[in-house]
Amino acid sequence: MPELPEVETIKRELAKTLKGKVISQVTILWPKTVSPTSVQNFTKMVTGKKILSLDRRAKMLLVHLSGELSLIIHLKMTGQLIFMPQTGKIITGGHPTADIQTPGRHTRLFFTFKDRSHLYFNDLRKFGWFKILDDKLKKYIDTEIGLEPLSKTFTIANLKKIFTKYPNRTIKQILLDQHLLAGIGNIYADESAFLSSVLPMRKTKTLTNKEIRDLHQNIINVLKFSIKKKGTSAKNYVRSNGEKGGFVPHLMVYGRKGEACKRCGLSIIKTKHAGRGTHYCPGCQK
Numbered sequence: 001m002p003e004l005p006e007v008e009t010i011k012r013e014l015a016k017t018l019k020g021k022v023i024s025q026v027t028i029l030w031p032k033t034v035s036p037t038s039v040q041n042f043t044k045m046v047t048g049k050k051i052l053s054l055d056r057r058a059k060m061l062l063v064h065l066s067g068e069l070s071l072i073i074h075l076k077m078t079g080q081l082i083f084m085p086q087t088g089k090i091i092t093g094g095h096p097t098a099d100i101q102t103p104g105r106h107t108r109l110f111f112t113f114k115d116r117s118h119l120y121f122n123d124l125r126k127f128g129w130f131k132i133l134d135d136k137l138k139k140y141i142d143t144e145i146g147l148e149p150l151s152k153t154f155t156i157a158n159l160k161k162i163f164t165k166y167p168n169r170t171i172k173q174i175l176l177d178q179h180l181l182a183g184i185g186n187i188y189a190d191e192s193a194f195l196s197s198v199l200p201m202r203k204t205k206t207l208t209n210k211e212i213r214d215l216h217q218n219i220i221n222v223l224k225f226s227i228k229k230k231g232t233s234a235k236n237y238v239r240s241n242g243e244k245g246g247f248v249p250h251l252m253v254y255g256r257k258g259e260a261c262k263r264c265g266l267s268i269i270k271t272k273h274a275g276r277g278t279h280y281c282p283g284c285q286k
């Protein structure tokens with residue numbers, strides 16, 4: 001699943017292209033994609049609207065439309081956005097597929113714009129969704145989704161507050177919990193633990209103030225650096241021009257099982273923790 005840096009990359013690359021486009025037609029091929037809104041209502045609400053801007057919250061993409069309407073998109077495991085212009089460069093983001101068919105077997109919905117370009121949503125496993133951002137969903141996002149690690153609200157004090165509230169949970173459990181912190185997934189949880197020299201399975205009550213400070217700083221650093229490198233190409237992500245993300249050579253532990261630690265030379269270990277494959281260096285992390 002794309003994490004914060006990957007969704008941010010897709011957002012940045014699609015934002016310029018989509019801004020100002022008028023949606024002249026909505027075609028929904030898999031009604032569940034727009035659930036709980038009905039196909040009829042979704043079509044009625046979105047048709048004729050102009051795309052004003054794109055935004056991101058956690059791992060979700062927000063599309064602000066004219067008429068004070070916003071859509072919220074979650075790519076989940078295999079969602080893919082494909083922008084097809086009449087002429088010029090195709091932009092794709094999300095799940096990598098060798099042959100992009102538009103519309104194809106996996107196309108769940110698409111927008112036809114007034115200039116006859118298209119935005120397709122392909123999703124093999126059908127977990128992804130497009131929702132109308134109504135008051136209920138707005139409230140959910142404001143109250144149920146955790147701190148944005150790249151916003152001003154993500155302070156050392158706030159991170160410490162979370163750790164203090166859940167003393168018996170592990171670092172990784174906390175970092176992956178979207179109710180507490182938004183947008184960090186498996187890759188960046190493992191990487192920020194390594195950079196802070198702490199084991200991801202450490203209980204938060206054992207962390208020193210210095211370790212908390214380091215963790216706070218490294219979460220920010222690794223996310224920012226990955227955005228700069230246009231994300232990581234894990235199994236389920238390519239950046240929006242179809243290329244692989246440039247963060248891969250910079251990974252320290254994630255996906256490096258059995259390889260030598262870039263700091264101490266010991267083999268990177270992969271274990272299962274918090275229900276996920278978890279990577280760490282037995283020499284560098286305590």
Ligand SMILES: [Zn+2]
Nearest residue numbers: 261264281284
């Ligand atoms: Zn090491």
